[in-house]
Amino acid sequence: MPNPPSTPLIEIVDLTKVYKMGTVEVHALRGVSLTIQPGEYVAIVGASGSGKSTLMNMLGLLDQPTDGIYRVRGTESQKLGKKALSDLRNREIGFVFQRFNLLARATAMRQVELPLFYAGISVRKSKEMATGALTRVGLGDRTHHRPEELSGGQQQRVAIARAIVNQPSLLLADEPTGALDSQTGEEILTLFEELHSQGLTLIVVTHDPDVAGRAHRVITMRDGLILEDVQQVPSRPAPAPGGDASVTPVAQPTPDIQPIPGAQPRVILETAGEVAV
Ligand SMILES: Nc1ncnc2c1ncn2[C@@H]1O[C@H](COP(=O)(O)OP(=O)(O)OP(=O)(O)O)[C@@H](O)[C@H]1O
């Protein structure tokens, strides 16, 4: 049965996570409540150790909270068995990590096909879907390259293609530009904006204020709690060195990104680059 449109994509209530290290307990999350609607673009910021990655692991159903409630599209995750949980994760959530997490010897095509293999999709269909995802991130001409034959930015694009190949509703990215130079990071942010405009919900953990500035909402964490949660007008891309600020400063051509079938196009706000009050 389809959910009513008002169902949040993510709803967490009083979530806690305690890591036990021998006799020592680390209270990584100490009661986090959060609602995220479909189509939001959220940045999570905060000092090292404040619980950002722990929260991402919970949001991504990679780890179980110690206490609290986590609902994805109204489904309470703690009530699901292992199989239902992994189905929910495969269907709804894609991940991107700082270090790309690609297989060293596999071609771009193979990396992107792999989750489809685990989802039981036929070889023929997987090839078609993987080609589509790689084309969406602008790598339609690099499908047979291995990581060592790709630039850092291209490797991150492969990781993004792998994350979106199942057409998830939610893309979680933990420091996605942390291992990239600023120009390459900019290309990834441009790609995120394209994906967001095609209907994907994005949650990005970052230490970089420029990366956080591009989101529409910024959540600040401190000591396992949400310190602040604000909507903002997203900033424009930073101007290229020596470039004209009125021109989109992406040095590489914008990838040929295809729309998500059935997704509602969303308008990206044109902005003055300032935080809304
Ligand atoms: N697997 C684990 N076992 C034990 N303690 C952990 C584990 N993972 C994280 N922690 C602890 O939980 C707290 C929150 O860690 P977390 O990785 O979520 O922080 P973070 O905000 O992502 O930091 P960073 O910005 O450095 O990535 C830290 O005190 C950390 O040491």
Ligand SMILES: [Mg+2]
């Ligand atoms: Mg972290």
